[in-house]
Amino acid sequence: MRTLNFRRAARTSALGTVALIASLSLTACQGDDPEPYDALPSASAGSASKTPAESAGSSGDKGTAAPDADQGKDATGSGSGGGTSTTKPKDDSGNGNGNGGSGGSDDNANTATVTCTGGNTKLSITEISRPVNHMLLTMTNTGSKACNAYYYPYLKFGEAQSVPNTFEDSKPQAVVTINPGESAYAGVMTSSADGSGSNGYSAKDLSVSFQNRDGNSDNTGSSVSVPLSKSVHVDSSLTVSYWQMSMDDALTY
Structure with a gap:
């Protein structure tokens, strides 16, 4: 018994x-779930008249994009990089120290993820045939740790003095986290297809700045110059998407 x-x-x-x-x-x-955007601090919208450098300490303009009847969801185009990780961000205090712009060094050896900056990523931009007047911005993680691509990139075409509008509908449910060697994407509508945009100009260069977890450009290093293969026509319809996990998602808007 x-x-x-x-x-x-x-x-x-x-x-x-x-x-x-x-x-x-x-x-x-x-x-291991990615950090939802609803869990991030609420970032107040910055002034549309400020450049990314002048907007440090406040978030970029998150205005609503002008509708474009020719925007489609069957976008095709080229871009480098693979998929992205869904590892939950645990600490993004570091900024990496790779090639590109000047980002702060990662002093925390135990940091699981860091913020994507010019110091730990490489950027490229490609002209896309569809949707019309669109480009694809690709960000590849060149660092040794996964990095968090917060919100959307700050773009400055030529001598622009304002932050572009944002496709608010492109906001994903969670922050995109990129493993080393992999990529995230943002779609850019450079001008309206129906000619409704105003103040058009030709840009020969592009610079990109990054946002941190608080929705501003503090501690993300200087902007990064991204080569353009040719001059790009830009007008008041200039709009950018949030960082996405795939090219198709980035070019949906």
Whole structure:
């Protein structure tokens, strides 16, 4: 009888251990979910008349994009990089120290993820045939740690003195996290297809700045110059999407 009771107790203990391990595994899986944007601090919209450098300490303009009847969802185009990670950001205090713009060094060796900046990424932009008047901005993680692509890029075509509008509908549910060697994407509508845009001009260069978790450009390093293959016509309809995990998502808007 004592032997039987001992075996039952051992079996109960084993089942309890299995249940505990399963519970911990489930918690760990839930902890790997990407950080939802709703959990981030609310960033107040910055002045549209300020450049990204002047807007440090406040978020960029998050205005509503002008509708474009020719915008489609069957976009095709070229871009480098692969998919993105869904690892939950744990600490983005570092800024990396790779090629590109000048970002602060990552002093925290235990940091799981860092903020994507010019110091740990490489940027390229490609002209896209569809949707018309669109370009694809690709950001590839060149650092040794996964980085968080917060919100959307600050763009400055030529001598522009304002932050472009943003496709608010492009805001994903969670922050895009990029593993080393992989890429994130942002779609850019440079001008209206129906000619409704105003103050058009030809831009021969582009600079890009980054946002941090608080929705501003503090501690993200200087802007990065992105080569253009040819002059780009830009007008008041200039609008950019949030960072996306895929090229198709970036060019949907």
